Amino acid sequence: MTLAIDVRGLNKHFGDKHVVQDLSLQVRKGEIFGFLGPNGSGKTTSIRMLCGLLTPDSGAGQCLGYDVIRETAAIKRHVGYMTQRFSLWEDLTIRENLDFIARMYGMKRRPQAVNAVLAKLGLEERRNQLAGALSGGWKQRLALAACMMHEPQLLLLDEPTAGVDPRARREFWDEIHKLAAEGISVLVSTHYMDEAERCHKLAYIARGKLLVTGTIKQVIASQQLVAWEVSGDGGLPALAEQLRKLPAVEQVTAFGSRLHVIGAHEAELDAALQPFQQQNGFQWEKIDAGLEDVFISLMERHIRQQEAA
Numbered sequence: 001m002t003l004a005i006d007v008r009g010l011n012k013h014f015g016d017k018h019v020v021q022d023l024s025l026q027v028r029k030g031e032i033f034g035f036l037g038p039n040g041s042g043k044t045t046s047i048r049m050l051c052g053l054l055t056p057d058s059g060a061g062q063c064l065g066y067d068v069i070r071e072t073a074a075i076k077r078h079v080g081y082m083t084q085r086f087s088l089w090e091d092l093t094i095r096e097n098l099d100f101i102a103r104m105y106g107m108k109r110r111p112q113a114v115n116a117v118l119a120k121l122g123l124e125e126r127r128n129q130l131a132g133a134l135s136g137g138w139k140q141r142l143a144l145a146a147c148m149m150h151e152p153q154l155l156l157l158d159e160p161t162a163g164v165d166p167r168a169r170r171e172f173w174d175e176i177h178k179l180a181a182e183g184i185s186v187l188v189s190t191h192y193m194d195e196a197e198r199c200h201k202l203a204y205i206a207r208g209k210l211l212v213t214g215t216i217k218q219v220i221a222s223q224q225l226v227a228w229e230v231s232g233d234g235g236l237p238a239l240a241e242q243l244r245k246l247p248a249v250e251q252v253t254a255f256g257s258r259l260h261v262i263g264a265h266e267a268e269l270d271a272a273l274q275p276f277q278q279q280n281g282f283q284w285e286k287i288d289a290g291l292e293d294v295f296i297s298l299m300e301r302h303i304r305q306q307e308a309a
């Protein structure tokens with residue numbers, strides 16, 4: 001089995017709302033697969049269908065070789081799911097939290113399982129600290145430990161680092177990479193671009209529709225965006241306002257004393273920008289479009305297409 005997740009045409013409605021539309025997704029064993037998209041685009045719903053907590057209205061496929069419709073109990077036994085708003089018992093220590101979870105799941109050889117996961121996630125030294133007294137990063141690590149006690153081969157992590165500081169997020173991701181190197185597959189949703197860049201592959205979903213999948217290079221190349229960077233000491237806000245009015249310009253974003261100007265068609269964009277490039281006081285440089293530019297462009301194009309339909 002080389003695919004940890006292999007689903008095709010999954011659909012889910014809530015009432016008359018088509019929340020996930022024809023989702024097809026393949027995640028290889030040992031791969032870290034990033035799942036991105038705006039709020040409410042259907043990421044959590046997709047994850048819940050993959051781990052057997054929600055039944056798709058239609059579609060088929062397998063998770064760890066088990067059928068996503070008929071073998072949900074087996075999927076739950078082999079998948080670790082970290083929910084967006086995980087809960088810990090704040091007045092229990094790290095070790096007590098893990099032991100409590102092991103009891104809830106009726107695990108055999110509980111002390112061994114708790115000790116193993118404490119060691120695996122570097123929590124041994126802190127095992128007697130109260131969960132409520134931990135920083136956001138350590139709480140996140142404890143939540144990861146909790147969903148790994150039954151030694152899952154696939155982790156489904158729903159925004160595991162939301163609200164955690166950059167250093168703790170980086171350490172959390174070091175941990176994810178270690179697990180992937182051991183053969184554990186990871187599907188992780190995130191809104192952070194630095195995290196997206198740490199994935200082997202990405203998928204971007206908007207309004208329930210998967211718009212692109214692939215490696216970062218493939219995703220960026222797929223949109224063929226053209227990007228210019230403008231820098232200058234003054235006048236950038238006024239320039240940005242003028243540039244936004246140009247039909248050839250899709251996005252204008254300020255980064256300190258620089259603007260990124262993005263378009264879809266190189267010749268059109270270059271021609272439209274030429275008069276502005278004659279003005280004094282600004283330096284223009286062609287740059288590569290980034291992942292965030294691509295995602296924003298994908299989402300805006302999708303919304304325009306839907307509104308035109």
Ligand SMILES: Nc1ncnc2c1ncn2[C@@H]1O[C@H](COP(=O)(O)OP(=O)(O)OP(=O)(O)O)[C@@H](O)[C@H]1O
Nearest residue numbers: 014015019037038039040041042043044045046084
């Ligand atoms: N149980 C439910 N009943 C009705 N509507 C729901 C239910 N769960 C989710 N939805 C709706 O489905 C849509 C997709 O929600 P979902 O939580 O899957 O998105 P998401 O991409 O995970 O968002 P976020 O990034 O904010 O977590 C939203 O419009 C949400 O309000």
